[in-house]
Amino acid sequence: MEETRGIGRYQVQLRWGIKIPLRDGICLNATAYIPRELRDPAPAIFTLTPYIGQTYHDRGMYFAAHGYPFLTVDVRGRGDSGGEFKPNINEAKDGHDVVEWLAQQTYCNGQVAMWGGSYSGYAQWATAKELPPHLSTIVPVASPSMGVDFPFGGNIASPYLMRWLTLVWGRASQDKIFADGVEYWDQRFREWYESGNAFEQLDTFLGNPSDVFQEWLRHPQPDDYWDSYNPTSEQYSRIALPVLSITGIYDGDQPGAISYYRQHLRHSRVARERHYLVIGPWDHAGTRTPRAEFGGLKLGPASVIDLPRLHLQWYAWTMQGGPKPEFLHNKVAYYVIGADRWRYAESLDSITRRVQLLYLHSAGNPTDVFSSGFLQSEPASSAPDQFVYDPRDTRLAQVEASVGSNYLVDQRMIHAAGVSQLIYHSQPFPSEMEVSGFFKLSVWLSIDRPDTDVRATVYLVDALGSAMRLSEDRIRARYRQDLRREVLIGTSEPLRYDFDHFTFVAVKISKGSRLRLVVGSNDSIYTQRNFNGGGVVSKESVKDARPVTVRLFHDGSHKSVLYVPLGDDVSEEPAWARSVVTDRQGQE
Known part of the structure; x- marks a missing residue:
């Protein structure tokens, strides 16, 4: 069935019910958006989605109106596609077959590109690892990586x-x-x-x-099962096509997108020249349709860029000899919240110019915002702090369920958490600074149970007391040493916990603002509960629940440190900020 619609430069012809044959005899269903006045075969684009092809009707119309045949393809077992749907498992081989079939169509010149975010971003990497000969470029957006950030993060x-x-x-x-x-x-x-x-x-x-x-x-942890979904080091080394990765500062799949980026650059010799990365001030949905307001944040006009246009320019550059997209001034583009500006770097790691060490210290047990501990430039020795988490206490659930859309700035959970957290503040910044990169936290903890989950969150607090969540990380104690190997805690002595999976952030810190670090239980209605029993976490219930006391040490033998990544444009170095780049092992 066909229908013609007009938009932009080209009239668009829709073709429904296209059946794409796969190697095992299954057919996938597709809707094609073809530029009606296309005189010669052109590069073709497709998206492989479990969300039913009509979801991306507007994108199909957009790309076809600008001269690119575009296909929305239902994954196996979804929509009108044949076979059985098993999430993420068939996309590699099926994607390969779609590429090679599409390259043979009369409207395609043999060059095939992919488009899409989230699941469809994953499908691009899954397809690319199969190395289909006619795949010319991918633009994976907000791409989850199996075993990294989906279906779990930090296990x-x-x-x-x-x-x-x-x-x-x-x-x-x-x-x-x-x-x-x-x-x-x-x-x-x-x-x-x-x-x-x-x-x-x-x-x-x-x-x-x-x-x-x-x-x-x-x-419940990374293993061969999850590894089979993602490219191997050998496959990464052979992915030589140009890649444009897009993610957001508050994108829940940022860890997956960054993992693909790092692995590709690590194993492929050409990736450093052909892989570009954009990190915008967006949540998961905003990586496709940017919004200036979400989560209680209000961003400047530079935060909302025309991502479809960037895709068009990328496809024209990589497949048709067009000019490089003007937005991509360097290999990495990232937005600085508060400054309302985009910055550029040659690599992700070069964004952080230096690292400021802030040592944890307290004069008493800092479980309250108004009697907090300190983040200071020099270490000091004092008695350990402690928080208590009792899984049988569910009083915070009502507060958390009411937070709603302002989740990045709402402080009610911090004020309500009480003894299940520890809070530390830096001194007010005497001048503007830019924090850009990845926070890291090394803390010495002791727990009196074989296992528990601990969360560390960094906030920016302005001079009036308003707070904005910047980044966070979580550790399940049994995976303290290795996410692939569980070892229950069998000692009450302090052990070092390295929170080194914070998400990327870039923010301008105004004069008078402070950093806030909250270390506490990962107790939430939105995460799997750890009842601290030490058994199989998914099988334990409140019958296995045990309260846990977590002690945080900051003395001469146990220096607990927050590593703050400082970026460009620090107008004046504060006297207390003795910034150094250091190996954390040297701080032990």
Whole structure:
């Protein structure tokens, strides 16, 4: 079936119900958007999606109106595609077959590109690792990496998994159910949290028993199972096509996108010249459609760039000999919050010019914002601090479920958490500074249980007391040494915990502002609960719950340190900021 629509330069012809044959006899369903007045075959673009092809109708119209044939392809088992849907597992070979089929169509000149974000960003990397000969470029956006940030991060899962699995349940679209976040999902997650049920019962609790969910829980840490989804070092070394990666400062899949970027540059000799990275001031959805306001933040006009236009320019440059996109002044582009400006660097690591060490210290147990500990430039020796987490206490659930859309600036959880956290503040900044890069935190902790989950969060607090969350990281104690190997804690002596998976941030710090570090339990309605029992976490319930006391040391033998990444344009070096680049091992 065909229909013609007009938009932009080209009339667009739609073709429905296209069947793309795969090597095993299964056919995938596609909708094609063809520039009607296209005189010669052109590079073709496609997206491989579980969200039903019509979701990207506007993108198909846009790219076809600008001269590129564009196909929305339902993944195996979704929409009108044949076969059985198994998340993420078939996209590599199926994507390869779509590329080679598309390259043979009369409207394609043999060059094929991919488009898409989130799952479709993952599908681009999965396809690229199969090295289809006619794949010319990929633009993976907000791409989750299996075993890195999906379906868990730091080996800590989230009930969001069942919200997402419900979205892609069956063949039809479940987008209305998925979108009912505040009224339905937040309340259901609160009910699950308060029930004290084991995490493995979540799918049944939510009314959607899932074999996929149960299979994922059988692999709670990176292993061969998760490795099979992602490119190997050998495959990375052979991915020579140009890549434009896009993610956001508050994109939940930033860790996955950054992991792909780093692995590609590590293993491929040509990647340093052909892989570009854009990190915008966006959340997950904003990596495709930027917004100036989200999470309670209000950003400047430079934050909203024309990403479809950037895609067009990228495709023209890499496949048609057009000029390099004017936005890409260097290999890495990143936005600085508060300055409302984009900066550029040759590499991700070169963004941080120097690192400031701030040592944790306190004059008493700092469990309150108004009687906090200190982040200071010189180490000092004092008695350890401590927080207590009791999984049987569910009082915070009501507060957390009410936070809603202002989650990046709302401080109610900090004020309500009480003895389950420790809080440290820096001195007010006497002049403007730019923090750009990745925070790191090395702290000496002792716990009196075999396992618990600890979260570290960094905030920016302005002179009036308003706070903005910058970045966070979490550690499950049994994976303190190695995410691939669990070792329960068998001592009450202090051990070093390295929080070195904070997300990237770039922000201008105004005069009079301070940094706030919160170290506490990872107790949330939005994450898998650790009942501290030391058993299989997904199987434990409130019956296994044990309170844990976590002590944080900062004495002469145990220097706990926050590493602050400082970027460009520091107008005046504060006297207290003795910035150095150092190996953390040397601070032990």
